[in-house]
Amino acid sequence: MNPLFANIPTTIFERMSMLAREHGATNLGQGFPDFGWPEDVVSRAAAELTGAASQYPPMRGLPELRQAVADHYRAHQQIDYSAEQVTITSGATEALAAALLALIEPGDEVVLFQPLYDAYVPIIRRAGGIPRFVSLTPPDWRITAEALGAAFTDRTRLVVFNNPHNPTARLFDAEELRVLGEACIRHDVVAVSDEVWEHVLFDDRRFVPLSAVAGMKDRTVKVGSAGKIFSLTGWKVGWILAPDHLAGPIAKAHQFLTFTTPPNLQAAAAFGLGKAPDYFAGMRSNFQAARDVMDQGLRDIGYVTLPSEGTYFLCIDLAASGIDVDDMHFCLRAVEEAGVAAIPISPFYEDDPVRNVIRLCFAKKDETIETGLAGMKTVR
Numbered sequence: 001m002n003p004l005f006a007n008i009p010t011t012i013f014e015r016m017s018m019l020a021r022e023h024g025a026t027n028l029g030q031g032f033p034d035f036g037w038p039e040d041v042v043s044r045a046a047a048e049l050t051g052a053a054s055q056y057p058p059m060r061g062l063p064e065l066r067q068a069v070a071d072h073y074r075a076h077q078q079i080d081y082s083a084e085q086v087t088i089t090s091g092a093t094e095a096l097a098a099a100l101l102a103l104i105e106p107g108d109e110v111v112l113f114q115p116l117y118d119a120y121v122p123i124i125r126r127a128g129g130i131p132r133f134v135s136l137t138p139p140d141w142r143i144t145a146e147a148l149g150a151a152f153t154d155r156t157r158l159v160v161f162n163n164p165h166n167p168t169a170r171l172f173d174a175e176e177l178r179v180l181g182e183a184c185i186r187h188d189v190v191a192v193s194d195e196v197w198e199h200v201l202f203d204d205r206r207f208v209p210l211s212a213v214a215g216m217k218d219r220t221v222k223v224g225s226a227g228k229i230f231s232l233t234g235w236k237v238g239w240i241l242a243p244d245h246l247a248g249p250i251a252k253a254h255q256f257l258t259f260t261t262p263p264n265l266q267a268a269a270a271f272g273l274g275k276a277p278d279y280f281a282g283m284r285s286n287f288q289a290a291r292d293v294m295d296q297g298l299r300d301i302g303y304v305t306l307p308s309e310g311t312y313f314l315c316i317d318l319a320a321s322g323i324d325v326d327d328m329h330f331c332l333r334a335v336e337e338a339g340v341a342a343i344p345i346s347p348f349y350e351d352d353p354v355r356n357v358i359r360l361c362f363a364k365k366d367e368t369i370e371t372g373l374a375g376m377k378t379v380r
C-alpha cells in the first residue's frame with residue numbers, strides 16, 4: 001500500500017460514529033442534522049427518480065443545476081459566474097479532490113489553516129504537494145498577517161481556505177479576508193475556498209465569499225455543497241465555481257474521479273436553490289435556536305463554550321471548564337461511560353495540536369439535545 005495512506009487513521013467522524021452505534025450513544029459528534037431539511041426537495045428527488053431519466057447526465061452536471069448554482073450565487077452573494085464556469089461534483093469532498101489534483105504539481109507548497117477539515121491534507125500529499133500550516137488557537141482563532149507572512153514562500157502555489165470554518169464555528173471577518181487576499185495576490189497564488197457552510201450563519205451575520213474580495217475573483221475556486229445547504233448530508237451533491245482557466249483543468253480531474261452525480265439529486269438541488277430567501281432565513285433561525293438551547297444547557301451544567309458564529313457546531317473549552325483530561329480521553333469517556341458522542345479537536349491538527357477543545361453538533365431536535373446534555377452532565 002502507498003505509505004502515505006498506510007499512516008492515515010480512519011477519520012475521527014467515522015470512528016466516533018462507530019463508537020456511538022456500538023454504545024447506543026446520542027451522536028453529537030459527526031455533523032448531520034436530525035431535523036430541518038426541506039421535504040419538498042426530497043419529494044422532488046423521489047419524483048425525478050421514478051419519472052425521469054436515470055442514465056448518465058452530462059459530465060459537468062445537469063444544465064439546469066449549473067444554471068441554478070450560478071443564479072443562486074448572483075442573488076445571494078452578488079458574485080457573477082456563468083453556468084459554464086460551474087462543475088457539479090459528488091459532494092464538496094469530490095470538488096476538493098478534483099481541484100487539488102488538477103492544480104497541484106509535485107513540490108508545490110500549499111498553505112492551510114489548522115485545525116482543518118480532515119479531507120484536505122491526504123489529497124494534497126497524494127498530489128505531491130507540501131502542506132504549510134497556519135495555526136489558529138482558541139479562544140479567538142484569528143488569522144493574522146504575521147502568521148500568513150510566515151507560511152507563504154516563493155514556492156507557494158495554492159491556499160486552501162474554509163469559511164465559515166469547521167471545526168471552530170468561526171466566520172472569518174472582512175479584515176481577515178483582506179489580509180488573506182493580499183497574501184494570495186502578492187505571491188500569485190490560487191485559493192480553493194471551501195464555503196460549504198455559507199448559509200449556516202447566526203446572529204444576522206452576512207457571508208462574504210472569498211471571490212468577492214478585491215483582486216480574488218480570477219484566482220479563487222469556490223466549493224459548495226447541496227448537502228449542507230439543504231441539511232441532506234448524505235446526498236453528496238457539490239459544485240465548483242472557477243474562472244475559465246481553472247474550471248477546464250478541474251473538470252478534467254472530475255471526469256476521472258466520478259464523471260457524474262445522480263441526476264435526480266441534481267434536479268432536486270436545482271429546484272431547491274431557487275427557493276425564496278425566506279427558506280434560507282428560516283433554516284438559519286431554526287439552527288440558531290438549537291444552538292442557543294445547547295449553549296445554555298452546557299453553561300447550566302458548568303461547561304465553558306466558545307462562540308458559534310456559523311456551521312452546526314459548538315466548541316467547549318475543557319481546560320476553562322475545569323476538566324484536566326485531554327480532548328481524546330474526554331470524548332472516549334463520554335461515549336463509553338456517558339452515552340454521548342462528541343468530536344475531539346486535536347485530530348484536526350497536523351502538528352502541535354490544541355488538546356483542550358471538543359466539538360458538539362447542535363443541529364438536533366430539542367429532545368436529542370436534552371438527552372445529550374444529560375450525558376454531558378454525568379461525564380464532568
Ligand code: PMP
Nearest residue numbers: 091092093117166196225227238
Ligand atoms: N468541507 C467541510 C468544511 C465540511 O464540513 C464538509 C462536510 N462535513 C465537507 C467539506 C464535505 O461536504 P460533502 O458532504 O458535500 O462532501
Ligand code: GLN
Nearest residue numbers: 013014029030031032166
Ligand atoms: N462534515 C461533517 C463533520 O464535520 C462530517 C463529514 C464526514 O463524516 N466526513 O462532522
